[in-house]
Amino acid sequence: xxxxxxxISASTRAKRKMKHRILTILSDGLWYVVVIAIALAxxxxxxxxxxxxxxxxxxxFAYPPTWIPKDPQWSNYIEMWKEAPFGRYFLNSAIVAIAxxxxxxxxxxxxAFAFARMEFKGKNAMFMIFLSTTMISSQVTLVPTYxxxxxxxxIDSYQALIVPFLANAFGVFMLRQSxxxxxxxxxxxxxxxxxxxxxxxxxxxxxxxKPILASQALFAFMGNWNSYQWPxxxxxxxxxxxxxxxxxxxVSGEGSTQWGVxxxxxxxVCLPVIIIYFLVQKTFVESMASTGLKDI
Amino acid sequence: xxxxxxxxxxxxxxxLLTSCGGSKESKTGGGGKVDSKGNVTLExxxxxxxxxxxxxxxxxxxxxxxxxxxxVVATYQGNYTTAMAKVYSAITGNTLPNVAxxxxxxxxGSSGAILSIEDFIKADSSFDKDVIYPAFLDYNTAGGxxxxxxxxxxxxILLYNKDLFTxxxxxxxxxxxxxxxxxxxxxxLTKASDGSGSPSQWGLNARDDTHWYLSxxxxxxxxxxxxxxETQVLYxxxxxxxxxxxxxxxxxxxKVMPPNQHQESLSDFLSGKLGMLIGSTSVVxxxxxxxxxxxxxxxxxxxxxxxxxxxxxxxxxxxxxxxxQIRNASWEFVKFMISKDSSIYLxxxxxxxxxxxDATNWPEIQAIVEExxxxxxAFDSLPYAxxxxxxxxxxxxxxxxxxxxxxxxxxxxxPQQALDDxxxxxxxxxxxxxxxxx
Numbered sequence: 001x002x003x004x005x006x007x008i009s010a011s012t013r014a015k016r017k018m019k020h021r022i023l024t025i026l027s028d029g030l031w032y033v034v035v036i037a038i039a040l041a042x043x044x045x046x047x048x049x050x051x052x053x054x055x056x057x058x059x060x061f062a063y064p065p066t067w068i069p070k071d072p073q074w075s076n077y078i079e080m081w082k083e084a085p086f087g088r089y090f091l092n093s094a095i096v097a098i099a100x101x102x103x104x105x106x107x108x109x110x111x112a113f114a115f116a117r118m119e120f121k122g123k124n125a126m127f128m129i130f131l132s133t134t135m136i137s138s139q140v141t142l143v144p145t146y147x148x149x150x151x152x153x154x155i156d157s158y159q160a161l162i163v164p165f166l167a168n169a170f171g172v173f174m175l176r177q178s179x180x181x182x183x184x185x186x187x188x189x190x191x192x193x194x195x196x197x198x199x200x201x202x203x204x205x206x207x208x209x210k211p212i213l214a215s216q217a218l219f220a221f222m223g224n225w226n227s228y229q230w231p232x233x234x235x236x237x238x239x240x241x242x243x244x245x246x247x248x249x250x251v252s253g254e255g256s257t258q259w260g261v262x263x264x265x266x267x268x269v270c271l272p273v274i275i276i277y278f279l280v281q282k283t284f285v286e287s288m289a290s291t292g293l294k295d296i
Numbered sequence: 297x298x299x300x301x302x303x304x305x306x307x308x309x310x311x312l313l314t315s316c317g318g319s320k321e322s323k324t325g326g327g328g329k330v331d332s333k334g335n336v337t338l339e340x341x342x343x344x345x346x347x348x349x350x351x352x353x354x355x356x357x358x359x360x361x362x363x364x365x366x367x368v369v370a371t372y373q374g375n376y377t378t379a380m381a382k383v384y385s386a387i388t389g390n391t392l393p394n395v396a397x398x399x400x401x402x403x404x405g406s407s408g409a410i411l412s413i414e415d416f417i418k419a420d421s422s423f424d425k426d427v428i429y430p431a432f433l434d435y436n437t438a439g440g441x442x443x444x445x446x447x448x449x450x451x452x453i454l455l456y457n458k459d460l461f462t463x464x465x466x467x468x469x470x471x472x473x474x475x476x477x478x479x480x481x482x483x484x485l486t487k488a489s490d491g492s493g494s495p496s497q498w499g500l501n502a503r504d505d506t507h508w509y510l511s512x513x514x515x516x517x518x519x520x521x522x523x524x525x526e527t528q529v530l531y532x533x534x535x536x537x538x539x540x541x542x543x544x545x546x547x548x549x550x551k552v553m554p555p556n557q558h559q560e561s562l563s564d565f566l567s568g569k570l571g572m573l574i575g576s577t578s579v580v581x582x583x584x585x586x587x588x589x590x591x592x593x594x595x596x597x598x599x600x601x602x603x604x605x606x607x608x609x610x611x612x613x614x615x616x617x618x619x620x621q622i623r624n625a626s627w628e629f630v631k632f633m634i635s636k637d638s639s640i641y642l643x644x645x646x647x648x649x650x651x652x653x654d655a656t657n658w659p660e661i662q663a664i665v666e667e668x669x670x671x672x673x674a675f676d677s678l679p680y681a682x683x684x685x686x687x688x689x690x691x692x693x694x695x696x697x698x699x700x701x702x703x704x705x706x707x708x709x710x711p712q713q714a715l716d717d718x719x720x721x722x723x724x725x726x727x728x729x730x731x732x733x734x
Binding site for chain 2: 058060062065142143150155229232233236249251252256257258
């Protein structure tokens with residue numbers, strides 16, 4: 001009798017174990033199917049861009065669409081460099097985007113620290129005014145900013161491409177929120193040990209807020225890398241223009257656009273952003289998980 | 297109280313900053329340079345990308361090679377919209393170039409920032425404007441003044457898929473000539489092959505500048521776009537409503553045109569899913585290289601036997617300048633760009649049409665047709681070209697017409713109602729139009 005119950009329970013246990021394993025495999029499998037499907041949906045435009053960049057003019061619009069180009073046009077990647085001085089544009093875009101990213105992070109960190117950790121008169125009013133500037137669209141400030149640049153004689157210069165973007169209200173807001181989540185006791189303990197404000201910011205606060213800094217840096221870099229209207233308005237010489245303007249050389253509003261070459265150029269232009277994303281991806285994803293707008 | 301003080305300081309700071317911008321205004325001359333030897337450097341802005349942009353650059357190069365004392369620096373400034381935004385910024389900032397190629401350029405006449413081409417022509421006996429089709433001059437006239445010079449122009453046209461014509465038992469060399477034939481042909485070309493009831497092959501569609509094609513039908517049916525004094529638009533007349541009703545019927549009654557799919561119409565046509573496409577002549581020079589079937593072209597369908605094609609495209613403007621030498625060099629450059637040789641070059645390398653009355657008799661233009669028969673319909677259209685008067689709210693009007701078309705295609709308004717609404721909003725825009733003053 002004893003043996004039998006043991007036997008039964010052993011077999012049910014084994015069965016249960018099996019059932020559990022099958023369920024895990026099933027749910028995991030289902031999860032992977034869903035995730036892969038979403039990933040494919042997100043990647044589809046990218047894949048299509050790569051596929052199109054290898055097509056000749058006739059194949060671009062072929063129906064049904066071909067996923068593997070019948071006659072890969074690698075020459076599209078050579079052709080694109082002839083359309084516009086992309087080498088120079090790459091250099092300009094890199095200088096501008098890196099300068100803006102460094103400058104914006106510096107100003108945002110300092111301002112956010114003041115707003116989060118220091119007490120001064122009118123702090124809240126100032127912060128509110130600062131935040132309210134995020135509501136003003138860039139089209140509204142386009143002409144006034146242009147006039148300021150002109151009166152400084154900065155048209156066609158790196159300054160004009162960089163300086164207007166050195167402050168960013170949204171960045172200050174994000175960093176302030178994340179600075180405030182760090183316990184005050186930490187700062188007091190540091191102070192007791194003789195650590196000054198600036199050192200506390202550099203050595204303790206910033207490492208703690210690395211994910212937010214990384215995402216802010218990515219936003220700043222990407223925003224500038226992709227900007228089109230301002231560089232177009234403020235520059236006239238080829239030697240001062242940036243990548244996004246170069247891309248527009250391919251687009252003909254009324255005539256025909258060479259889609260293959262255009263897509264090859266688009267891929268080359270967005271490559272740096274993709275590479276940077278992969279480099280900071282780990283810290284970036286961390287920040288998504290820990291984005292807490294606590295303690296407002 | 298404390299809060300108020302901060303506001304006050306901030307407002308002061310802002311005022312200070314803005315006043316700084318104004319106080320430094322000193323330059324009044326405009327762009328361009330003259331060196332000690334009398335050599336002139338001109339700044340030229342253009343708004344054409346792709347093949348057309350390359351053709352413009354080549355023309356500038358030719359000018360520089362043949363004019364040792366004048367050097368033109370050409371800069372691409374985005375499409376018509378961004379280029380115009382840049383010009384307006386430059387007017388307020390006094391950083392204008394010398395010459396520009398722009399869309400809706402005659403409207404700049406009221407800004408006070410440009411010189412009228414008419415004055416240059418009057419002072420220059422070597423240039424005879426009567427050799428140019430009057431429609432091209434009208435297209436560049438605003439308020440009775442010829443402000444700008446015609447440069448790159450196009451007219452609406454009908455493109456069709458010859459292979460689909462043959463497959464449907466139609467004669468690929470006999471495209472529809474008028475609106476009755478257009479509908480008849482579109483019905484034959486519309487097919488539902490998969491049995492779902494929704495056609496897998498459509499008979500007809502128009503490209504996304506729908507206002508232009510609807511305006512063409514308006515004019516051909518005797519409707520007017522804008523009143524003589526340019527204070528109101530007139531397209532809620534019975535003649536206009538009749539044309540929008542026809543357009544609406546194509547979508548909702550005859551079901552030969554897909555509703556609201558004008559953005560995709562060119563790619564649908566190129567992938568062989570669309571029989572006929574109403575578009576611009578500006579694509580005809582390159583469309584055959586992108587299509588895997590035989591493309592045909594025909595003049596824009598007539599209403600009754602009336603052909604009237606309103607011009608589209610861009611013009612050349614000369615901006616004010618204190619230096620007479622620069623002004624003369626600017627005119628010299630514009631004269632070169634609109635000369636017979638340049639017109640032939642532009643026509644050969646883009647889909648634009650020549651601006652000269654006798655152009656179709658020139659052997660060079662005939663050679664272009666021989667090489668690419670698709671170009672013929674565009675040149676045949678030349679005698680029927682007309683200009684829609686350039687009035688202050690033209691941009692609003694184009695959008696209002698596009699909106700009206702979308703409404704009737706989606707069935708949210710009747711043609712009469714949609715056009716009444718369009719008229720109300722455009723008339724209001726004319727009255728309250730923001731005018732740029734330097």
